[in-house]
Every structure is written in structure tokens, then in C-alpha cells.
Amino acid sequence: MAKPSDILIIGAGIAGLYTALKLAPRPVTVLTARPLGEGGSSAWAQGGLAAAVGPDDTPNLHFADTMEAGAGLVDPAAARVLVDGGPAAVEDLARLGVPFDRAADGSFRLGREAAHCRDRIVHATGDQAGAAIMRALVKAARAAGHIALRERIVVEDLLLDQEGRVGGVLAVDIARSERMEIAAAEIVLATGGLGGLYAVTTNPVQAQGHGLAIAARAGAVVRDPEFVQFHPTALDIGADPAPLATEALRGAGARLVDRQGRAFMTDYHRAGDLAPRDVVARAVEAERKAGRGAFLDAREAVGAAFPEAFPTVFAACRKAGIDPRTTPMPVAPAAHYHMGGVKTDLDGRTGVEGLRAVGEVASTGVHGANRLASNSLLEAIVFGGRIADDLREADLRAPRRAAAPADRFALAPKPAPAAALGVLRAAMAEGCALIRSKQSLARAIETIRRLDEAAETTSGLKNALIAAELIAQGALMREESRGAHFREDFPQTEKEPFHTEIAADGSGADLGETP
Incomplete structure (x- = not known):
């Protein structure tokens, strides 16, 4: 049995690292399957963070858009926590060193994405918000005296006592190829999504839903697992994973067109290119199956500014021999985000004593049947902070004789x-x-x-x-x-x-x- 940890966080993406940082000064151990900052989906997030920080925006408007996008399944209480926490989350990340894009007067430079009624997407270095946030969090976590980082540790299962309480994890030390048990009083799952289960995905292939699986084996309720969001504009260039053409491109005026250059989204929805993602994804798939093809045309909307405005997308296009300044980009739907997950309350509790969940692995109730664009990074920050607030002063005691299921061995x-x-x-x-x-x-x-x-x-x-x-x-x-x-x-x-x-x-x- 490895040295016990009071609180153990599984996963070192934005959700896991932010939760760990906000637990200060309480000691916490973070386990990550790969070197810190590598291999997860967080760093790949292009769009940014949705928050009502603009002069013409309010949390109430953000709330209305979130409820509308979720197709009847958004929990209003969870959505209210999310949108009310948005402005403070952005400011806290800025204090941690995230270089959000700003106008000349110092205000946030905001973009718009599908199904938002206002410009409210806070970006960082164009289309590199996830990477910028991760760099700041990794730097802060490495400097934090209360965080113990254990890299290249793969968690296989949860340890349970006879009453079904979680008391640690069964894990593999990759460097030694050895199994070990790590005891803990409280486990926070921050393991991310499952796009890697699909042949075409914008996620790292390693994102295979392992956190969802081990929580289900421990008896946690999995809510709405069928709701997998397919991003409508992955670059169709034969790469695995498929590079993402961020929705912010359409927010900036890029149009979806067929092979003949005809814009087709108004055939499918009154909001055209800024329709909800599920509508756009099915429209793109329909055009492709009809033989007309689907392309994202940013020549007029972005044009010469492409390398500076969207450096990640530009680099992916150029690697494939496409110049998006002069040529429409071929696109296709790809598995992108899991709206379902381990059911939690507003403080991350799963119903299995000793187990919480945060980020994409969790179903907090804010996404419903169709995630509103750029609400996911915000969810990780807001609900990670709530979990940390709830656990910081909690009286935690690890159960005795917790063990892994015999079939795992x-x-x-x-x-x-x-x-x-x-x-x-x-x-x-x-x-x-x-x-x-x-x-x-x-x-x-x-x-x-x-x-x-x-x-x-x-x-x-x-x-x-x-x-x-x-x-x-x-x-x-x-x-x-x-x-x-x-x-x-x-x-x-x-x-x-x-x-x-x-x-x-x-x-x-x-x-x-x-x-």
C-alpha cells in the first residue's frame, strides 16, 4: 500500500489542477497518466471561456442561452451556479497569469459562438485558450507547496470498503510496470472525456472514458451517457485525432458552404451558421452524404488575419497543404465532448461516499442534451472551486480495509x-x-x-x-x-x-x- 493521501485527484487537466490549487493550504495529491500538461483535452480547447463580462451582457442572458441549448435537460440550479460564477472565474484565472486577449482599454476582447445571444467568449492568444490556461495552472501547481504531483500513474479502479465507501485507488506505475494501491479519504475524479472511443474525434485517443467506467463499477449513477456532442467542423484531412476548426471562426463570420460555394446552413436553421451544434453537425453530415461536400469558408471573414487570429487552426491547415486565407477548409463532424457523465450534486458529490467528480467526466446538470459552446471550461473552473471550498476544512477519514474488486487482478x-x-x-x-x-x-x-x-x-x-x-x-x-x-x-x-x-x-x- 502506497503512502496515504488525504485527498486524491485523478486527472491533471484544467478541472483537476484548478481544484487542487483552490484546496490550499490543505495537502492534496494529483495523479496523472502522462507528464504534467501533456496528453489531455484541456490544452486543445480552442474556443475559450463563456462568461457574462461584456458591457451589454448579464448572467441572466447567459443563463437563458444555456437553458435553451440544453433541449429541456439543463438543471436550472446548476446553470445558475455556472453563469453567476463566470465573471469571478475569469478574473481568478487572470490573477493566476492566464493572458486573456484584451482591447486597447484593457477590457476583455470577446467573441461569439453558436447559440449565444451576446459576444461573451473570452479568448487567450486567439484560438489557444485551453493551452494558455493549462500553462498557467501547471506553473502554479508546480510551485504550490500543498500539491504533490505524481506523473505516469494510471488509475485502474477504485478501492471500496464493505459498505461501498471509496478509500483509495488501484493504480499502475508506468515506469515500473507495477500495480499499487493508494489509500485516500476522498477521491475527486477529473479524468476528462471519451472521444477516443470513436474513430473520428477531436480528443486525444487516450480519452476513453476510464473515469466514467471506474465510477460506474463503484456504484455511481451515470446520467445521460448517450449525449455525445459531435463538433460540426473538424478538419477533414485524414488526421487522427482530427484537428478542430473552432466555432469562433463562424462567430467571426466564416460560412459553411458546399463544393459549389453555396452557403447551406439557412436551409437547416433560422440561425444559419450559428445554429446549435447538434443542428450544424447533422447538416454538415447531410451535405456530405448527399455528395455536395462541406467546407468552412473564412476567406472573407478572416482572410489575411488568419495566422494571428487563429494560429492553431492555421498551422493544422498548412500542415495538410491548405491555405485557409485563400481556400475553404474541408470539414466533417467528430466526437468532441461528453455531456453525460457521473451524476453529481452542486458540490461534486456522486452518491458514492468518498467520491466526487468534476469537469467532463461529471454530469453536473449544466449541459443537458446539447452543451452551449465554451461552457465546458467554465464548468471545470466554477465547480472545481466549489468542490475545493467544500473539502478544504472537511473532517475526512479514510476507511479501513478498502480493496479493489477481485476481477480486476x-x-x-x-x-x-x-x-x-x-x-x-x-x-x-x-x-x-x-x-x-x-x-x-x-x-x-x-x-x-x-x-x-x-x-x-x-x-x-x-x-x-x-x-x-x-x-x-x-x-x-x-x-x-x-x-x-x-x-x-x-x-x-x-x-x-x-x-x-x-x-x-x-x-x-x-x-x-x-x-
Whole structure:
């Protein structure tokens, strides 16, 4: 048993690092599977942070946009916490050294993205907000005396006592290829998303929903796992992961056009290119399937300013031999963000004693069926701060005799084999992506279970398979179309919104059949 930690945070993206920093002066240990600042989705976030800091904006307007985008499933209390905390979150990040873009008078330079009624996206160095925030948080975390950073540690499972309370983690030290148990009084999951389960994604391939899986095995409720947001404008250049063409481009006036140069979004929604993401994604897919193609044309809106205004997108285009100043960019939908997750309350509690969740792995209630653009970074900051405030002075005692489920030790402590992961990603892209049906979902689940029975199943593959099946089972249960979830066999939207909730028994055994 490794040295106990009072509070253990799993994951070192924006959610995990910010939570750790705000816990000061309480000691906290942060575990990360890769070197600090590498491998996660946080640094790839291009759009920025949504917050009502403009002179013509208010938290009430931000609240209304958030509620509207979520297609009936946003929790009003959670949305109110989010939007009210926005301005303070931006100011706190600025104090930590995040170089937000500013106008000549010192005010924040704001952009607009889909479904926002005001310019309220705070950017940093153009399209590099996530990277800029991560650099500031990594620097602060390395300098913080209360934070112990343990890199290249992969968490496989949670340790549970006989009453089902979490008391630590089962992990693998990559450098030594050794399993170990780390005791803790409180665990905060900040493990990110699951886009890597799909063949086409804007996320790192390593983002395979492992945090979702280990929480489900511990008995946490997983809410609305079927709601996977597909970004409509990933660059269609054959790269894996697919580079993202940020929505801020359309906020700046770029247009979606077909191969003939005809702008098509007004055919699909009154808001045109700034329609909600689920609408835009399905429109792009429809144009591609019809053979007309889909391209993002920023020649007039951005033009010569592209290298300075959107350096990340410009670099990706140039690497693929495209000059976006003179040529429209080919785009396609790609798995981008998970709106579902481990169900939490407003302070991150999951319902499993000793376990909290923050960031993309959590379902706080702010995203509903369709995340409002750039609310995700804000959620990580606002709710990470709330968790830290709640835990800073808490009286925590780690339970005795917490142990990992016995079935975990039958699996090799390794990542998913490349071949098996490739089969899984293809099955999810074919059966559980933008457009779904009972038949397609059944095929995906069949593949998942076949892979689970294979001799080469590892602990990494096991967790990926659990996360994938949670998505597919949630999609089967939701016999309607709502937000990012579209069933071609159930295209209608039910009048009364409802949540999908899935829970195991907390024994650590396989999830098996979903109710």
C-alpha cells in the first residue's frame, strides 16, 4: 500500500489542477497518466471561456442561452451556479497569469459562438485558450507547496470498503510496470472525456472514458451517457485525432458552404451558421452524404488575419497543404465532448461516499442534451472551486480495509491493445455516432461484448468497453431524438424531458444488462 493521501485527484487537466490549487493550504495529491500538461483535452480547447463580462451582457442572458441549448435537460440550479460564477472565474484565472486577449482599454476582447445571444467568449492568444490556461495552472501547481504531483500513474479502479465507501485507488506505475494501491479519504475524479472511443474525434485517443467506467463499477449513477456532442467542423484531412476548426471562426463570420460555394446552413436553421451544434453537425453530415461536400469558408471573414487570429487552426491547415486565407477548409463532424457523465450534486458529490467528480467526466446538470459552446471550461473552473471550498476544512477519514474488486487482478495492467481499440472505435463510429437506430446500437453492443470476451482483454480495454457500452445502452433506452442524440427510428422529441440513469451494484463486477 502506497503512502496515504488525504485527498486524491485523478486527472491533471484544467478541472483537476484548478481544484487542487483552490484546496490550499490543505495537502492534496494529483495523479496523472502522462507528464504534467501533456496528453489531455484541456490544452486543445480552442474556443475559450463563456462568461457574462461584456458591457451589454448579464448572467441572466447567459443563463437563458444555456437553458435553451440544453433541449429541456439543463438543471436550472446548476446553470445558475455556472453563469453567476463566470465573471469571478475569469478574473481568478487572470490573477493566476492566464493572458486573456484584451482591447486597447484593457477590457476583455470577446467573441461569439453558436447559440449565444451576446459576444461573451473570452479568448487567450486567439484560438489557444485551453493551452494558455493549462500553462498557467501547471506553473502554479508546480510551485504550490500543498500539491504533490505524481506523473505516469494510471488509475485502474477504485478501492471500496464493505459498505461501498471509496478509500483509495488501484493504480499502475508506468515506469515500473507495477500495480499499487493508494489509500485516500476522498477521491475527486477529473479524468476528462471519451472521444477516443470513436474513430473520428477531436480528443486525444487516450480519452476513453476510464473515469466514467471506474465510477460506474463503484456504484455511481451515470446520467445521460448517450449525449455525445459531435463538433460540426473538424478538419477533414485524414488526421487522427482530427484537428478542430473552432466555432469562433463562424462567430467571426466564416460560412459553411458546399463544393459549389453555396452557403447551406439557412436551409437547416433560422440561425444559419450559428445554429446549435447538434443542428450544424447533422447538416454538415447531410451535405456530405448527399455528395455536395462541406467546407468552412473564412476567406472573407478572416482572410489575411488568419495566422494571428487563429494560429492553431492555421498551422493544422498548412500542415495538410491548405491555405485557409485563400481556400475553404474541408470539414466533417467528430466526437468532441461528453455531456453525460457521473451524476453529481452542486458540490461534486456522486452518491458514492468518498467520491466526487468534476469537469467532463461529471454530469453536473449544466449541459443537458446539447452543451452551449465554451461552457465546458467554465464548468471545470466554477465547480472545481466549489468542490475545493467544500473539502478544504472537511473532517475526512479514510476507511479501513478498502480493496479493489477481485476481477480486476485477472486483467493485464496494460492499455487497450491497438487492434482491439481500432475495432471498438470503428464500431462506435458506425453504430453509436451522429445518427443511431436500434439496429446500429445492437451491432455496436455485440462488438463490445465480443471484445470483452477476447483473451487479450486488458484493464485499459476493459474500462474503455464499459464506457462504450454505457453510451450505447443509454442511447437504446432513449427512444426519442433530443439535442445531440438522434435516433432515425425515433425522430420525434418527447414532450416531457427525462434523464437516462444507469447504475451498477457497486460490487465492481461487470455492468451486465442495463435496466
